[in-house]
Amino acid sequence: MMKKLRWVNFSLRYITVVSLFMVGASFFTFDALSAEYPSRPVEIVTHSAPGGPNNLIAHLIAEVVQKEKILPQPVFVTLKPGSGMAAAFSYLFEKKGEDHLWAVTSNGLILGTPLRVKLPYTYRNFTPIANICVDGSVMIVSAKSPYKTMDDVLAAAKKSPNKLAQGGSSITSNEAMMGKVMQKIKGVQWKFVSFAGEMEAATNVMGGNIDFAFLNPSSVLEHVRAGNLRVVLAASTKRYKAFPDVPTVQEAGLGKPQISYRALMGPPEMPQHAVKTLETAAKKIVESAQFKKYMDQSMMQEEFMDAKKLAAFWEEDEKLVKQQMIDGGMLNKDGSIKQK
C-alpha cells in the first residue's frame, strides 16, 4: 500500500515539475485574482515565417516592451507561419474574447485575402488596436539575368507573354496585387508562383528558377553588395537612399505602389480595457528610440494610428484593394469571388 502511494506521490511531483516548466513557457493563468491588466504575459502572433518582416517586428515589440517597461508583463512571440496568413489569423479567430493576445498584420493580407477567398472571417471580425509602421519593397532580378532595368523586364514580358515568372509569398499579398496591376497597365502577362516566404522567393530568383520578386529592401542590401541580385524598381513613395538610381513604381508609370501598413490587432470581441491598454502601449513603442533605430535600419517608416483611425483606414483601404483586384482581373466586375 505504502509503495503504491509513493508512486502516486512521484507521479504527482512529476506533473508539478512539468507544469512548472510550462509556466516558464508562460501561458498559465498565474494570478487570475489580480485585477490589473495585463495579469499574465501577453502573446503576440505573427504569420510570417521566422525572419520575415512581421515576425521581426513582433520580436522588436517584445524587446521594447521589456526594456522600456511599457507593460507590467512581458510580451512573447508565437509563430504561426503557413498558408499565406490563414494559420495565424484562424488561430486568432478561434480565441474570441481573449484579452492577452494580439497579432501583427499587414493591410494586404487582412483586407485582401477575405475578398478573394471564402473565409469565415473578414477584417471586420478582428479588433483593430493600432498601426505602427509602413514599408515598401523593391523588385529584384538575378544579377546574372539580362534585365538591367524595369523596361528590360517589361519588354521581355511583352515579347513572350506568360513566360516570365514572379515569385512571392502568397497570391493575395501586396506584391502579387502590384504585379497584376502592372500587367494590366502595360498590357503584358506573366506568371505568379507562391513560395513559403519572401526569402524563399529571393533564393529562387538567385537560382534563376523565377525571374523577379519583391522583397524588403534591407534583406536585399547584402546580396546587391555581393553581386547576387539587382534592384530594378522601388515600390515606395520615394526613392530609397540605398538605391538612388532605381525609379519608383509611380515614376515608371506602373500605377501606385502597394505599401504595407503593419498594424496590431486583437481577436474578435477583445475587451475594451485591453484594447485601450495595448493601444497606449503601441504608441509608446512607436515613440521609443529603439523602434526608430530599427525602422531606419530596415528602411521602414514609423506611422502611428490609434484603433479608431486604423478601423477607418481599413474601411477606406478595403475599397481600394477591392478596386485594384477588379482592375487586375482577380475578382469579377461586381467584386464577387471568381469561380474556377
Added chain:
Amino acid sequence: MDIAHGLMIGLAIVFTPFNVFLVFVGAVIGTLVGILPGLGVTATVAILMPVVLGMTPVTAMIMLVSMFCGARFGGAITAIMMNLPGESSTIVTCLDGYQMALQGRAGPAMGLAAISSFVGGQVSIVMMMMLAPVMAKMAVGFGPPEFFSLTLMGLSLVTSLTGKSLVKGFLAATMGLVLATVGSDMFSGSLRLTMGRIELMDGINFVMVAVGLFALGEILLNVEQGVKFSLGKVPRGLRNLLPTWQDIRQCIPTWIRSTIIGFIVGVLPGTGATVASFLSYGVAKSTSKTPERFGTGAVEGVAAAESADNASTSGALVPMLTLGIPGSAGTAMLMVVLLMFGLRPGPFLLPEHPEIFWGIVASMYIANIMLLIINLPLIPIVVQALRVPYNLMYIIIIVVGSIGVYSMDYSIFDLWVMGIFGVIGYCFKKLDYPPACLLLALILGPMVERAFRQSIILSDGSFLIFIERPVSAVFLVFAVLALFAPWLQRYFLAKARR
C-alpha cells in the same frame, strides 16, 4: 582565413568560464525541450528571445546552438522510453528505439542515440567548415523541380517503411496524403476539407498525429492486453546498460551514410531534420544485409535516425550563415536573433564577423562533447524509470503527450485530434498497419504538393521540367530505385547468398 586559424578563434571565444557555462545551460534547456513533444526549438527561442537579446551576439549564438544540440538528444529519450516522439525528427527513432526498450535494451538504445548524435554532429561540423561555400551554391541551385523530386524520393520510401504487407503501407500513406491536404491551400488561399472547423484551417499538425498514433495507440493496446507490471526489463550491471562494441561496430557504416545524407538534406532550404531522418532510415534499411531486423529493434535504425538528425542541424546553418536563407524553422529563429542584433546573415557575415561563424562552430563542438559526457552516465539512471509500474507509466506518458500537444496552439481541439489518432493508432497496431507510413506522407505531402505545383506553373503544365533538369532527373531515378528497393534488395541478397 584558413580553417584551423578560424577554429582557434572560435575555441578561444567559447573557452571562457561564462561561455562554457552557457553551453551547459543551453544543452540542458535543449534536452528538456526535446523531451516535450510540441514545444520545439522554434517556440523556445521565441520565448527565450528577451533573455538572449541581453547578451552579446556571440554568447547568444553559443547558448542557442547548444540548445539545438541538446534538443536533438532529448527527443530521443522519450522516443525510446515511451514511444513518444518529443521532436518531429525522433519519429524515426521510435521505430527501433522503442522496440529495443521492450527487449530490455533501452540503455544501449539511448547510449547509441547519444553516440550517434555525437558522431553526426561532430562530423557534420567538419563538413560545414570545409564545404560551406560550395554547399551554399548548391542550395541556391535547388529549385522547385529538384525539391519535388527529392521529396518524392522521400515519399517512395513508403515501401521500405512498411511491414509485411505492402498494400497496408500504401493505404496508410494514402491516408496520410489525404490528411496532408486539410487546411488552406497556399496557392489560392481557399479552404480544403476543413468541415467548417476553424481549428482545421491551418491544417493537421503532425505532432498530435504522431503522439496519438505512437504513444496513445501503444497504451490502448497494452491496456487491452492486461496491465503488465512494468514496460520493459531493466537488466542489472552497467555493461548491459550501455551499448556494446559490437553494436558500435555495426553502426559505423550507417553513421557515415546518415551523416552525409543528413548534412546535405539539412543544407537544402525547407526540408530539415524530419526528412533527413526518414531518408537516412530508408537508405540504411535498403542497404542493410538484414533489412528484416529493421522495425524490430535494429541498432542501425536508431543510429541512422539520430546521426542524420544531428547532421542536418549543422547543414541547416550553412545557407543561413552564408546566404541569409534559413534551412529550417530552427535556424530561421537563429537568423531572427542575429537580425535583432543588427547583424545581417548573408555573404558578408563570415568575412566581416568571423567571430560569429567560428563561435557557432566551436560551441557546437563543445556542446556535442558536453552532451555526451552529461548523457552517458545519466542513462543507467534514466533507464530506472522503466521500473515504474505500467499503470502509472501510461498516465505519465499521457500527461507529457497532452501537455506537449496542448502547448502548440493552446487548443483543446488538438487534444481531441490526438485522442482520435490514438484510437486510429490502436486499430493500426491491431490490423498491422504501419503508422510511420502515414506520418511520412503527412509530413512530406504538403512539400511534394507545393513543389509540384510551383514546377508546373513554371513549365506551363509540362512534366518534362522534372526530367530536363539533371539534378531533378537524378533524384527521380533514386525515387524509382527507392520505390523498388525491397525487391531489388531481395534479389541482390539472394544472389549474394547463392
